[in-house]
Amino acid sequence: MALAAARRLLLHAGSRLGRREAVDGARRFANKRVLVETEGPAGVAVMKLRNPPVNSLSLECLTEFTISLEKLENDKSIRGVILTSECPGIFSAGLDLLEMYGRNPAHYAEYWKNVQELWLRLYTSNMILVSAINGASPAGGCLLALCCDYRVMADNPKYTIGLNESLLGIVAPFWFKDMYVNTIGHREAERALQLGTLFSPAEALKVGVVDEVVPEDQVHSKARSVMTKWLAIPDHSRQLTKNMMRKATADSLIKQREADIQNFTSFISKDSIQKSLHMYLEKLKQKKG
Ligand SMILES: CCCCCCCCCCCCC/C=C/C(=O)SCCNC(=O)CCNC(=O)[C@H](O)C(C)(C)COP(=O)(O)OP(=O)(O)OC[C@H]1O[C@@H](n2cnc3c(N)ncnc32)[C@H](O)[C@@H]1OP(=O)(O)O
Numbered sequence: 001m002a003l004a005a006a007r008r009l010l011l012h013a014g015s016r017l018g019r020r021e022a023v024d025g026a027r028r029f030a031n032k033r034v035l036v037e038t039e040g041p042a043g044v045a046v047m048k049l050r051n052p053p054v055n056s057l058s059l060e061c062l063t064e065f066t067i068s069l070e071k072l073e074n075d076k077s078i079r080g081v082i083l084t085s086e087c088p089g090i091f092s093a094g095l096d097l098l099e100m101y102g103r104n105p106a107h108y109a110e111y112w113k114n115v116q117e118l119w120l121r122l123y124t125s126n127m128i129l130v131s132a133i134n135g136a137s138p139a140g141g142c143l144l145a146l147c148c149d150y151r152v153m154a155d156n157p158k159y160t161i162g163l164n165e166s167l168l169g170i171v172a173p174f175w176f177k178d179m180y181v182n183t184i185g186h187r188e189a190e191r192a193l194q195l196g197t198l199f200s201p202a203e204a205l206k207v208g209v210v211d212e213v214v215p216e217d218q219v220h221s222k223a224r225s226v227m228t229k230w231l232a233i234p235d236h237s238r239q240l241t242k243n244m245m246r247k248a249t250a251d252s253l254i255k256q257r258e259a260d261i262q263n264f265t266s267f268i269s270k271d272s273i274q275k276s277l278h279m280y281l282e283k284l285k286q287k288k289g
Pocket residue numbers: 053054056090092093094095096097098136138139140141164165168170171172173263264267268281284285287288
């Protein structure tokens with residue numbers, strides 16, 4: 001209930017901000033953790049995640065992200081979105097580990113419902129989505145990128161991308177796996193999921209996790225030029241084609257959303273899984289020295 005009220009408030013606040021900030025034909029609206037600007041080619045919005053330090057997908061961040069996407073979907077003048085990050089060196093650290101550790105089952109269920117919601121919206125969006133991956137992109141960060149129609153990644157060997165869940169002692173759910181298989185094929189996905197592989201940009205390009213790797217200072221311009229190419233395709237034929245390619249994968253979650261929430265909640269509540277997450281969080285802390 002509280003979340004629904006927050007959602008209404010944010011939608012309202014976002015539209016007021018959108019009007020107030022209209023300058024020279026460029027428009028912007030912002031929630032605390034997501035900034036949306038329309039700039040560059042007509043009909044294109046740039047959506048920037050800004051949830052420092054690492055753009056982890058907290059419940060608030062997921063909610064704001066979903067709302068921003070909903071607003072763009074409802075704006076018929078917007079045909080494409082470039083998804084990127086405002087946090088230096090990080091695209092997104094993925095799901096927020098603190099939402100999955102030391103909470104109660106009701107919280108886990110609420111969190112997972114919002115993860116599902118964002119994924120379904122992104123993966124089935126009628127808009128053209130291009131990701132400009134300008135930093136590290138593990139697990140849920142990789143998931144965001146995989147939802148896009150095209151992925152451009154910065155050529156910086158410090159940045160890695162992949163579904164690394166197994167390294168945390170957790171398991172990528174079937175719909176993460178399905179999207180990975182759809183993108184890189186069964187054998188590569190099987191290996192990468194079991195090993196929790198985080199690919200360098202060059203490796204990611206080789207296996208097909210990303211479509212293009214460019215010098216870091218060209219990620220945004222490349223994403224824009226890719227967008228221009230995709231905008232040249234008639235919307236109706238592109239959208240029907242996208243739907244044909246993605247519907248079965250999305251439907252398999254839609255058919256069992258409740259069961260998936262229950263699976264997640266009981267899995268993440270297990271002592272052994274909580275222990276693994278605790279150890280992983282400690283490792284992240286120790287890394288700082
Ligand atoms: C029969 C089968 C049944 C199956 C049932 C399945 C059910 C489903 C199971 C569960 C599925 C869950 C799916 C999970 C998906 C995820 O996305 S999990 C998250 C994975 N993410 C990561 O592994 C990334 C971890 N982070 C990093 O590697 C690094 O932080 C970084 C992103 C590379 C950035 O490095 P750096 O710039 O050096 O910053 P740090 O100092 O490491 O971090 C700064 C602070 O941020 C905190 N932090 C980092 N990542 C996260 C995160 N994901 N969530 C929350 N917080 C994070 C980090 O701890 C630091 O905090 P402080 O120490 O307090 O400053």
